[in-house]
Amino acid sequence: xxxEQDRTDDRDRTDDGRVAELLARMTxxxxxxxxxxxxxxxxxxxxxxxxxxxxxxVREGVLGxxxxxxxxxxxxxxQRIAVEESRLGIPLLxxxxxxxxxxxxxxxxxAQAASFDPAVAERDGEVAAGETRSNGVHWTFAPMMDxxxxxxxxxxxxxxxxxxxxxxxxxxxxxxxxxxxDLRDPRRIAACAKHFAAYGGAEGGRDYNTVDVSExxxxxxxxxxxxxxxxxxxxxxxxxxxxxxxxxxxxxxxxLSDILKGEWGFDGVVVSDWNGVHExxxxxxxxxxxxxxxxxxxxxxxxxxxxxxxxxxxxESLRGGTLSAGRLDDAVARVLRLKFRLGLFERPxxxxxxxxxxxxxxxxxxxxxxxxxxxxxxxxxxxxxxxxRSLSSVAVVGxxxxxxxxxxxxxxxxxxxxxAVTVLDGVRAALPDATVVRHAEDHEAAVAAARSADxxxxxxxxxxxxxxxxxxxxxxxxxxxxxxxxxxxxxxxRPFVVVLVGGRPLTVDxxxxxxxxxxxxxxxxxxxxHALADVLFGDVNPGAKLPVSFPxxxxxxxxxxxxxxxxxxxxxxxxxxxxxxxxLDIGRGPRFPFGFGLSYTGFEIGAPEPSQDAVGVAELSxxxxxxxxxxxxxxxxxxxxxxxxxxxxxxxxxxxxxxxxLRGFRRVTLGAGESAVVRFRLGAEDLGFWxxxxxxxxxxxxxxxxxxxGSSSLATARCTLTxxx
Numbered sequence: 001x002x003x004e005q006d007r008t009d010d011r012d013r014t015d016d017g018r019v020a021e022l023l024a025r026m027t028x029x030x031x032x033x034x035x036x037x038x039x040x041x042x043x044x045x046x047x048x049x050x051x052x053x054x055x056x057x058v059r060e061g062v063l064g065x066x067x068x069x070x071x072x073x074x075x076x077x078x079q080r081i082a083v084e085e086s087r088l089g090i091p092l093l094x095x096x097x098x099x100x101x102x103x104x105x106x107x108x109x110x111a112q113a114a115s116f117d118p119a120v121a122e123r124d125g126e127v128a129a130g131e132t133r134s135n136g137v138h139w140t141f142a143p144m145m146d147x148x149x150x151x152x153x154x155x156x157x158x159x160x161x162x163x164x165x166x167x168x169x170x171x172x173x174x175x176x177x178x179x180x181x182d183l184r185d186p187r188r189i190a191a192c193a194k195h196f197a198a199y200g201g202a203e204g205g206r207d208y209n210t211v212d213v214s215e216x217x218x219x220x221x222x223x224x225x226x227x228x229x230x231x232x233x234x235x236x237x238x239x240x241x242x243x244x245x246x247x248x249x250x251x252x253x254x255x256l257s258d259i260l261k262g263e264w265g266f267d268g269v270v271v272s273d274w275n276g277v278h279e280x281x282x283x284x285x286x287x288x289x290x291x292x293x294x295x296x297x298x299x300x301x302x303x304x305x306x307x308x309x310x311x312x313x314x315x316e317s318l319r320g321g322t323l324s325a326g327r328l329d330d331a332v333a334r335v336l337r338l339k340f341r342l343g344l345f346e347r348p349x350x351x352x353x354x355x356x357x358x359x360x361x362x363x364x365x366x367x368x369x370x371x372x373x374x375x376x377x378x379x380x381x382x383x384x385x386x387x388x389r390s391l392s393s394v395a396v397v398g399x400x401x402x403x404x405x406x407x408x409x410x411x412x413x414x415x416x417x418x419x420a421v422t423v424l425d426g427v428r429a430a431l432p433d434a435t436v437v438r439h440a441e442d443h444e445a446a447v448a449a450a451r452s453a454d455x456x457x458x459x460x461x462x463x464x465x466x467x468x469x470x471x472x473x474x475x476x477x478x479x480x481x482x483x484x485x486x487x488x489x490x491x492x493x494r495p496f497v498v499v500l501v502g503g504r505p506l507t508v509d510x511x512x513x514x515x516x517x518x519x520x521x522x523x524x525x526x527x528x529x530h531a532l533a534d535v536l537f538g539d540v541n542p543g544a545k546l547p548v549s550f551p552x553x554x555x556x557x558x559x560x561x562x563x564x565x566x567x568x569x570x571x572x573x574x575x576x577x578x579x580x581x582x583x584l585d586i587g588r589g590p591r592f593p594f595g596f597g598l599s600y601t602g603f604e605i606g607a608p609e610p611s612q613d614a615v616g617v618a619e620l621s622x623x624x625x626x627x628x629x630x631x632x633x634x635x636x637x638x639x640x641x642x643x644x645x646x647x648x649x650x651x652x653x654x655x656x657x658x659x660x661x662l663r664g665f666r667r668v669t670l671g672a673g674e675s676a677v678v679r680f681r682l683g684a685e686d687l688g689f690w691x692x693x694x695x696x697x698x699x700x701x702x703x704x705x706x707x708x709x710g711s712s713s714l715a716t717a718r719c720t721l722t723x724x725x
Contacts, residue, residue, distance in 0.1 A: 037303055103414035134351075151505040165661070171232065251296045297328070421530050461501035545595045608628050633673075
């Protein structure tokens with residue numbers, strides 16, 4: 001490992017020398033051009049493609065990157081103009097939104113987080129990187145690291161949910177999957193941690209909306225996943241659309257320069273989001289395009305996506321002093337360094353004959369296996385699930401019974417070319433000798449089918465178009481008619497299960513009591529139908545957990561596990577007593593808590609057992625750790641997975657701490673009756689917290705820390721660890 005690090009360091013030094021040499025030869029126009037990304041044809045935001053500008057700019061050597069162009073022949077053709085016709089021959093950087101797959105779509109990120117298995121995200125990233133790079137794309141705008149506590153926000157589908165520790169684990173895994181050990185590897189792509197920062201805290205769950213956040217909440221809740229991604233080597237970071245305490249993130253020096261580049265030492269590229277620089281004017285932060293460019297780049301931005309404020313006004317800004325020559329050179333050096341790290345100067349073209357043109361049997365198998373690990377069993381009365389293969393007739397009904405709309409939001413080019421396997425097809429493949437009928441939309445026919453079938457699978461939920469960017473919802477109940485269908489199926493008295501697809505938590509109180517079994521299936525990608533059949537019939541025992549709380553009603557939002565206590569907390573069950581922090585008309589807490597998920601078997605998790613009852617604050621600050629052992633046993637009759645979760649709570653601190661902070665999780669597979677001991681290590685990072693000091697102050701204070709272990713955030717098995725002065 002040391003030799004590999006030495007080689008990497010030597011290569012970086014060589015690259016830095018080549019960057020400096022190239023910078024010395026560049027004109028201001030060429031420098032400004034390297035900081036510009038234009039969009040080819042496809043739209044991912046307001047406005048149209050910029051094809052008419054691109055070829056001319058590439059030939060003149062004043063364009064650094066192109067967005068949305070893929071295909072080996074297409075990227076090679078444009079790259080040849082850059083390399084062979086421009087003055088300096090600087091290659092282009094091709095970027096594309098590869099969020100959960102290129103040709104082979106994996107489950108949406110929220111579903112992947114439900115697996116509580118970061119290897120799922122790493123496998124997705126690895127498969128996607130191979131498909132993407134072979135098609136001439138070097139850079140993806142993933143992973144999205146936005147922690148959010150509001151399921152009304154459509155982009156929760158792209159997130160890992162409400163917890164910073166879980167999100168950080170998936171951030172590291174996705175960066176590893178995309179980038180591997182060497183960006184020069186032709187099967188790897190540059191990752192982008194987005195959106196920096198606090199985008200998931202949008203008021204009202206309305207996309208692009210205001211975020212007003214304290215320094216301690218910024219650092220304790222929103223920033224940890226980004227720090228994890230940077231430490232994992234993420235090549236790029238994307239700025240967020242929102243303001244952060246009154247300052248747009250695209251021109252936020254505290255975020256982009258003080259923290260990201262200063263405290264964390266990030267030496268990669270900070271790219272804007274689509275049109276984000278020009279929108280500084282709309283925010284009311286910049287008077288005109290020239291001011292917007294100067295403010296954004298002086299704050300620490302390095303590349304402008306789609307809008308052309310810097311390219312149009314950069315020389316004016318340099319002359320006027322609103323953009324310094326040093327900051328310009330630093331931004332250009334970062335872009336050039338990334339191109340060297342990707343090996344584009346040595347290998348600017350891709351092998352057109354080796355380009356992957358669709359999913360392979362291996363990638364489909366990976367997508368199916370990972371999808372099965374993402375399904376959460378929410379309810380299973382009377383062991384309704386798993387279903388018996390002796391069923392002679394099954395009705396598959398509901399709007400998604402025979403729908404291929406299971407890829408999910410931001411599903412890449414594969415979604416339009418390679419339909420997802422439907423639930424109907426998955427059930428038919430699992431029961432080749434049974435009668436399997438479907439009625440997707442006809443309410444009366446669906447009820448009639450349920451009456452005549454041995455069992456009915458109701459596939460309900462929300463379509464892809466209701467989640468993702470610019471898809472916030474004020475109502476989280478099932479779309480019109482679906483709740484009524486579930487009630488009507490229940491009224492037949494015949495056995496049935498509900499499969500709930502979608503991109504966010506939904507409110508289920510109107511029908512949940514009537515359904516004997518419910519699976520949260522999310523949008524599972526190209527192999528969704530087969531993966532769901534694997535779970536329905538028990539080939540896969542569900543072991544996933546909720547990465548985000550399910551609210552009882554929209555009026556209860558935000559509801560999340562890592563909340564702070566009030567001076568008058570209410571009890572855990574039922575409407576609150578007078579003069580407590582509660583609602584009069586609804587129970588306290590979520591319908592399903594963070595970390596919740598059932599299995600076809602049972603598990604028993606013991607109390608946490610630390611290696612020592614007390615540890616000194618000075619010892620922790622010096623790198624000491626406390627090992628915590630947690631015993632887990634499969635008490636059922638079949639093998640299954642359990643996610644052992646470890647939470648901490650600082651009883652009294654100079655800044656009030658959450659009642660639960662997830663600081664460890666491990667998904668383990670145990671046979672019937674089998675036991676295991678899961679071990680976690682807690683250090684200063686796990687037992688301390690950031691203060692409101694803008695300069696960044698982290699504290700570990702003396703006092704008592706409660707440690708909780710269990711199968712959800714409602715874990716009650718507890719011990720106490722004392723931190724001594």
